[in-house]
Amino acid sequence: MVVQAAVAALLSRLGAGTDIPLGTSIAGRTDKELNDLVGCFINTLVLRTDVSGRPTFRELVQRVRDSGLSAYAHQDVPFERIVEELNPTRVRSRHPLFQVGVELFDGGLTLDLDGLTTEVAQRKMAVAKFDLSVVLNEHITPEGTRQGIAGTLEYATDLFDETTAASFADRLVRLLGDLVADPDRDVTAVDILTLGERDLLAQWTDTETDLSEAPVTAVLEQRARQTPDAIALVSGETRLTYAELNTWVNRFAHHLIGLGVGPDALVAVALPRTVEAVVAWLAACKAGGVYTPIDPQLPAERIRTVLTDSGPAVLVTTGALAERVGPTSALPPLVTEHTLAHAPDHDPTDADRRSPLRPDHAAYVIYTSGSTGTPKGVTVLHRALTNLLTFHSGVTFPPPRSPEGRRRVVLSASLAFDTSWEGVLAMIAGHELHLLDEETRRDPALMVRYITEHRIDQLDVTPSVAQQLVTEGLLAPGTAPYTLMLGGEAVPEALWSELRAADRTQVFNYYGPSEFCVEASGCALAESPRATIGRPVHNTRVYVLDEHLNPVPPGVLGEIYLAGANLGRGYLGRPALTAERFVADLFGAPGTRMYRSGDLGRWTADGYLLYAGRFDDQVKLRGLRIELGEIEHALRATGLVRSVAVVVREDVVGD
Numbered sequence: 001m002v003v004q005a006a007v008a009a010l011l012s013r014l015g016a017g018t019d020i021p022l023g024t025s026i027a028g029r030t031d032k033e034l035n036d037l038v039g040c041f042i043n044t045l046v047l048r049t050d051v052s053g054r055p056t057f058r059e060l061v062q063r064v065r066d067s068g069l070s071a072y073a074h075q076d077v078p079f080e081r082i083v084e085e086l087n088p089t090r091v092r093s094r095h096p097l098f099q100v101g102v103e104l105f106d107g108g109l110t111l112d113l114d115g116l117t118t119e120v121a122q123r124k125m126a127v128a129k130f131d132l133s134v135v136l137n138e139h140i141t142p143e144g145t146r147q148g149i150a151g152t153l154e155y156a157t158d159l160f161d162e163t164t165a166a167s168f169a170d171r172l173v174r175l176l177g178d179l180v181a182d183p184d185r186d187v188t189a190v191d192i193l194t195l196g197e198r199d200l201l202a203q204w205t206d207t208e209t210d211l212s213e214a215p216v217t218a219v220l221e222q223r224a225r226q227t228p229d230a231i232a233l234v235s236g237e238t239r240l241t242y243a244e245l246n247t248w249v250n251r252f253a254h255h256l257i258g259l260g261v262g263p264d265a266l267v268a269v270a271l272p273r274t275v276e277a278v279v280a281w282l283a284a285c286k287a288g289g290v291y292t293p294i295d296p297q298l299p300a301e302r303i304r305t306v307l308t309d310s311g312p313a314v315l316v317t318t319g320a321l322a323e324r325v326g327p328t329s330a331l332p333p334l335v336t337e338h339t340l341a342h343a344p345d346h347d348p349t350d351a352d353r354r355s356p357l358r359p360d361h362a363a364y365v366i367y368t369s370g371s372t373g374t375p376k377g378v379t380v381l382h383r384a385l386t387n388l389l390t391f392h393s394g395v396t397f398p399p400p401r402s403p404e405g406r407r408r409v410v411l412s413a414s415l416a417f418d419t420s421w422e423g424v425l426a427m428i429a430g431h432e433l434h435l436l437d438e439e440t441r442r443d444p445a446l447m448v449r450y451i452t453e454h455r456i457d458q459l460d461v462t463p464s465v466a467q468q469l470v471t472e473g474l475l476a477p478g479t480a481p482y483t484l485m486l487g488g489e490a491v492p493e494a495l496w497s498e499l500r501a502a503d504r505t506q507v508f509n510y511y512g513p514s515e516f517c518v519e520a521s522g523c524a525l526a527e528s529p530r531a532t533i534g535r536p537v538h539n540t541r542v543y544v545l546d547e548h549l550n551p552v553p554p555g556v557l558g559e560i561y562l563a564g565a566n567l568g569r570g571y572l573g574r575p576a577l578t579a580e581r582f583v584a585d586l587f588g589a590p591g592t593r594m595y596r597s598g599d600l601g602r603w604t605a606d607g608y609l610l611y612a613g614r615f616d617d618q619v620k621l622r623g624l625r626i627e628l629g630e631i632e633h634a635l636r637a638t639g640l641v642r643s644v645a646v647v648v649r650e651d652v653v654g655d
Helices: 002-016 057-072 079-086 162-181 195-204 216-226 242-258 275-286 300-310 319-325 382-394 420-428 438-442 444-453 463-471 493-500 575-581 628-636
Strands: 019-026 043-050 100-106 132-140 146-155 231-235 238-241 266-270 290-293 314-317 362-368 376-381 408-411 432-435 458-461 482-486 505-511 521-524 540-545 558-564 582-584 593-603 609-614 619-621 624-626
Touching: 002 019, 002 043, 002 057, 002 100, 002 132, 002 162, 043 057, 043 079, 132 162, 146 162, 216 242, 216 275, 216 382, 216 420, 231 242, 231 275, 238 242, 242 275, 266 275, 266 300, 275 290, 275 420, 300 319, 300 362, 300 376, 314 319, 362 382, 376 382, 382 420, 408 420, 408 444, 420 432, 420 458, 438 444, 444 463, 458 463, 463 482, 463 493, 493 505, 540 593, 575 582, 575 593, 624 628
Parallel strands: 019 100, 100 132, 231 432, 266 290, 266 314, 290 362, 408 432, 408 458, 458 482, 482 505
Antiparallel strands: 019 043, 132 146, 231 238, 362 376, 505 521, 540 558, 558 593, 582 593, 593 609, 619 624
């Protein structure tokens, strides 16, 4: 019973849940009439172990004892009868009721038959009976002295390798020792990591890098001084140099400052996909304000909800949209170069701003779907943007050392989607940004044509969009070399393999929720044959924790927690929700926080992260984060239905 409790506790700590069924054999000789018969009467019992509720080891052994004695009382019921009554789904690859067996043999057993010499033979089986079998033998001398327990671990080689099986055995021995030494200890608090594993986890998250305190707009100003005549932004027929763009942004920023915009003041921008939208975006950041993008194609009610929730100091929009959403404080009707002609054009400094701009001031608020039916705004800091630019400048799109080294970068994401920062940061780093119009960005064929005709070098898309672009000929022979950035959803293994094999195409896969400034981890596809989400980016700590916030060993499923420079401030005006998701970082410096992502993942043996779905009902559909609860809330609000359940359908693979 002690061994069973320890095995159940270890399995639970390795991700098997809290209801652990273990199989064991029992002699089956309850009738004394069988005592003198030679033969095998063994039956199989399924012993269910409840590990829920953070029990001490003493409490867990008591639970095992109670359930075990109850099972022994019914040991005469044939196992085949139980299987027949339960009628579980049968598959050839696994046992119907349990996959792990536990056996303990009494080493003091002797077989004395008159006229015969007997010995115990060691059995060796070519095929494992179960996924795992813990087989133990207690050593007892002829005098009755107990000399300990020896055991073996039998494992299915098509499921486990020798290293994994050996680590399970080692953990079981250490766990038994710790729990028996202190049986009143919480079984969920015992450390199951080896020193080597703990060192590896620390090494994989050691990403500390020097970080500037200057905002990313200061880098744009530097570009305008260094390469004033280089093209920075292209949208349709409009082509702006760095000098022209920076001047326009400066005038707009001074205008916003004159309207009272300063650090942490919200500037909502609801504009079509034009250069004015990018100018307003950057101007809000230069003024020290908080850029809040609103997709003007959203329903008017949704726009009003976001405006009411955020309470912006200024709304930058068109006259037509202002009329559609109701009374606003919009700048009339759209801030253009003409309306800003008399505004100062020098780079704003702290002397111009309402108050000094600091790295821990908010840079932008992105609204995401809400599980309660209400959108929630994620507040991200200037420090995070600076860190993201520093990372990409060293890995994904290094600043050009010469005019020939400049890339043409496509921005196809919605401007209300935080991944649109990738393209803008590439422009700030020194590359030419092409802002696609609505029609082109939504049509894979038109997008591939634009990429080909304008000799685009870099694009950032979701895997589902990448698959459509590949189908339309993105990787056809003779096309230009690309830097392809993927993110927003899991990459299918088939697409991963296809892109890895593409000649002259450098592909990166990135992972990061909106609450963590676009990227938390990533890797080049060339690094790994499997679809992974890579390793932490600069100044980022990624933890994979169990439900009790213990780090799990490599290979074990857990929830992903994120900490570091890219961490957002929280949810705008939602202190309770912020406290629930942005929790104390148990492994960082005092006062630091980490974000509970709700994503499941595991570390590989070589230090890469594998994404394994969601902890809750949130889904990613074509790169968009969707809370199914929001759809359910809207349906219930009609009053036409009483009960609602929303699921994602995939009638065709990938669709």
